[in-house]
Amino acid sequence: MRKFNAQEQLGIEAGLLPTEIQRRDFLKLSGLSVAGLLIGIGPAKGATAPEEKPFEPNAFLSIQPDGRIILFSKNPEIGQGIKTSLPQLIAEELEVDWKSVEVRQAPLDNRYGAQFAGGSTGIKTNFVAVRTAGAAAREMLIEAAARRWQISLDQCFARNGFVIRKDTNEQLSYASLATAAAKLNVRENPVLKSRKDFRIIGQSIPGVDNAQIVTGKAEFGLDARPRGMRVAFIERCPVFGGKIKAVDDSAALAIAGVEQVIRIEPTKNPTQLVAGVAVIASNTWAAMKGRKALRIEWDLPAELPESDEALRSRFEKSLESTEVLRDDGNVIDSLAKCKIVHEATFEAPFLAHAPMEPQNYIADVQADKADLWGPTQVPGSVRQRAAEITGLPPNKINVRMTRVGGGFGRRLMADYACEAIYLSKTIGKPVQVVWTREDDLQHDFYRPAGLFKLKAGLDENGQLVSWHLKATTTSRYVFAGSSSPAYQTEVFPDGFPAGFVKNFRMEYAPTSSPVPRGAWRAPGHNITAWVDQCFIDEMAQKAGKDPVDFRLELLGEEDRLMPYSDHGGPVYSTRRLKNVIRLAAEKSNWRQAAPKGIYRGFAAHFMFGAYIAEVVSLSLKEDGTPKVERVVVAADCGLVINKSGALNQLEGGIIDGLSSALRQAIHITKGRVQEQNFDDYPLLRMKDAPPVEIFLVESEEDPEGMGEMTLPPLAAALCNALFAATGKRIRKLPIQSRDRVTT
């Protein structure tokens, strides 16, 4: 039984995970889900005390006979708060006091279904299934109590870890019912609570690991320490696509603590292994020193090395042969007739993810099994890669999830885990692969760079009647060799203002590059919202209209459900979009003139099912650079599970949006990344972090994600505010580019 093995190998307390023992040999109780059925048959009274057993009707929870209530969080915790919010869903339906529960990270286990952190989907896709797990347990506990009291199910209810008898107010604790409940058939279709009865969902619940975090005890991947663990640092080819020609490891091997030097040959798929030389040592410092002592000759790719300039010219070339993704009306004819035609070109750079915890992973590959630890957003992919590399069947591969020191999409890639798995298999010992910050910035899967050309026209009434986008990006799906269309997650043919402009054309072409690309917080949207919402602002100005009014006019009086074929669809609601636009305008006093020296910019965006509008207020410093004074956000993300967690995510997106728009860019010269550390890839610091005021729309709609949505509009609101301040449009990011400083 794999699950038992996994528990033991991973040090998880035995008995806390449900076994696969089905209780089918017990009385078959058909029809029990009908409340009111009198239960006349129960365990014989007066028999010898039954052996006490935990109650574990599914993989999500365990009620121990000693009273402990343990809830398992299935998905990786990357800072999005899922380790708190998913257990909230279980606790709500289980009817327990939140203060009484203990939350644990679940390992990778097929019984949980998909386990990953990506696309802001953790709550949205588990909202019903996870509550159902709690509700099934609640109904079984009620049944156990009803049997004990020999009354009907509808004569009792559950509250705060007790089943309560309505007629007498007698109570039975869950602990006292655990053994009996464990013998009942698992409920298949329990009745979920009505939203009006939610007591835990919607509250501000502190992160379950906060006490551990503030005392330094929370375990991140880099902190795991299996016995006998070796540390590996890897010198990778600095030029993308290179190979090893020759290695002189004599100086490295002479360093005390260095044990082995291993060559890593690149896999065909560049998302797995790249060419590198690993130094294996007994401790981190020895491995770092050993790596520096390596002498490596690289076999560089024959083609011309990549550079920003070369990429820029290939972007232009790509736009000569595009695919038309959407073509409403006749944009060419319309533009020829427009009273005002305006065009602009927008450019966005590669971005690194730079999570605070650098990439690292631990693998202990043995002859008959493998144990894996570390920070990942995709434990299932790690297991799959491990099966491929080791030849072990997936059920002999145990994946334990530690806390993850930031994801932002970087850890959707399993490359660093592949390195650990490969090295452990090769040397037959547990190995922790550790990346330096320089490794992290130079060997990322970057946010695709792109070039966007826009042309739009106003008729004689100042109406936007024509919109023509030609876009190219270094498509991440092309890089990964995906079968998905190149444009997907790069541009969005159904995104606003599509559908509101009579003549609308969107064209796209991917541009190839050896620079690795991946998903970066709010993929695609993190550029398109900037481009679209800046250009809408430009058109509003050309029309002589207020930017907020211009957007509302386009959306129209009538509330509509617009077809939306991407993530977050199949439709979006113009009512909800207009609502957040109006709310942000109201809360920022948009209709009143800004105080002297304060300049404001507006942006709004729909993505992943959520509606966001933002107003950036800024002043100019003496040197002309912006100081963001305040950001007002209106957000409609549906039902909120954890208010504090939600606000933290939405605030974080604003800070990240500001951080990236102001100063971040990855530059490529001679086929390699120029940025090395936080001195040349600057992250926003405290003094530049403005107050963020978030207004959540009270919503009865199903919950959407929170982790990505506020980032995309921020750059547009910021650039629009800068236009208000300076009269200059920013059409190339970052705003405070190093290029711009030198030219």
Next chain:
Amino acid sequence: MATIKLLINQKPFTIDADPRMPLLWALRDVIGLTGTKYGCGVSQCGACTVHLDGNPIRSCSIPVSSVANKNITTIEGLSPDLSHPVQQAWIAEQVPQCGYCQGGQIMTAAALLKRNPNPTDKDIDAAMQGNICRCGTYPRIRKAVKTAAQLAKATTK
């Protein structure tokens, strides 16, 4: 290799290590205190902040031999029982997202409040400037530092 005597969280340790090994790795790999984090290795991010005789330093960039016999406090030693006002404030304001940088943030904030019990926004910005939070918890950190100042006053009254 050299024998080095360390005083960490009031406890003496004798370690055998390369004298140039950064304190960070001595703490994590040799002593086994992993609350102090690696973030950049070049004093840029502050995740590795510890106290040296009460002052915040970046343990990634200081050789272990240079702190021999000096008083080192790590996040694990800030309080024995989660009672330090800064830890309490971090919990009250629900600061962490991923949590990786927060040990360093807390150590920097604790040192600030020790020398300046009533910091202004400017003081806070200046003191916290060396600590990066990639998740963007700065608004809550700023609030928590102020809360910690209040808590510290309340407990010393």
